[in-house]
Amino acid sequence: MRLILLGPPGAGKGTQASAIVKKYGIPHISTGDIFRVNIKMGTELGIKAKTYMDKGLLVPDELVISIVKDRLTEEDCKKGFLLDGFPRTLSQGEALDEELNDMGLKLNRVINIEVGKEVLIERAIGRRVCKDCGSTYHIKFSPPKQENICDNCGGxxxxxxxxxxxxxxxxxxxxxxxxKPLIDYYTKKGLILNVDALSQ
Structure with a gap:
C-alpha cells in the first residue's frame, strides 16, 4: 500500500499515521522527522533545513526530493509506505510521480486531512516535545503528569x-x-480521500 498523508501543520497527521502504518505494516516516512534528526545531529542537510524551518518556510524541493528518493529505495519500503510531509508542492508531486514511475510503482491513495485555521493554531502552540526521547504532549489535550517533564523518560x-x-x-x-494545487492535482487523478479531522 503506497499512500500520501496531506494536511496542514497541527492537523493530527502523526496520530492518523500511527493507525495507518499499524494497519498496513508499512513504514511511516515523515520528512519533518528526517530533517529534525539531521538538525539534532548537526549534519549539512540539517543546518540547511533549519534556516528555512525556523522561519516557517518550506525546505527547497531539491533537498526534500533527494532524501525521499533515497528513503524509498530502502528494504522496508518494498511492501509500501506512508509519506507524511511530502509532497507539499505541485513540483514535488510531479517529481514523486516520476520517481515512482521509474521504480515501476503507483500511488494507491492520497489522504487529505482537513481542519480549520483556529483549531490548527491552538493545537500547535500547545504542543510540547521531550528533548531526550522526542515524545509529544499538548498542554491542553494531553498534558504530562508533571508540568514540563516527560512521562516516559523524565526529560x-x-x-x-x-x-x-x-x-x-x-x-x-x-x-x-x-x-492547494497539489490537492487539485491528486483530485484530478482520482486519488484524494478527504478526511475531516474533527470528526475522527
Missing amino acids: QLFQREDDKVETIKQRIQVYLKQT
Missing part, C-alpha cells in the same frame, strides 16, 4: 520554534498557498 519538555504563534500562522499560509 525536559520544550516548545519547538516552528510551533510558536507567528511561525505557525506563516506555516499555515505557506501550506495553503503551495499545497
